[in-house]
Amino acid sequence: MTDTTDGADTARAGSTAEPATGAKGPDELRRQIERTRRQLGDTVEELAGKADVKGRARTRAADLRDKAGAARVQLRSSAAQAGHGVRDRAHRTGGTARGRAPGPVTEDEVRPGRRPPPPVLVAGAVAGAAVAAGVLRRRHGPHH
Secondary structure (H helix, E strand, O other), X not given: OOOOOOHHHHOOXXXXXXXXXXXXXXXXXXXXXHXXXXXXXXXXXXXXXXXXXXXXXXXXXXXXXXXXXXXHHHHHHXXXXXXXXXXXXXXXXHHHHHHHOOOOOOHHHOOOOOOOOOHHHHHHHHHHHHHHHHHHHHHHOOOO
């Protein structure tokens, strides 16, 4: 097959490849061929990586699992520290509060229907918010 185009026409617009010029000898032609093969191989690898949607989704899911696990550990640690602090303060002030308390609280004095949420629900809500914030930050933040 013969090439009827000149060297300037063989380079595509926007291509990073250099325009083809006539080789000055067989060694230079071999170098040009090898360089073109490497560039083509790199391009094929990039396209294959972009086309692997399932693999990219797995990687993204693994990243999110890692972040959620780290957030969970941090949340548990923070909750444990807060619990210790509350317990210590309650222990220190318990003696003085008992002396001033008017008496035991009866069931009639408790307002039904307004119980404070269990600590597990509060911790879960905070963890969910932290994960959601991380996902949003990653989606809308600066891209690497």
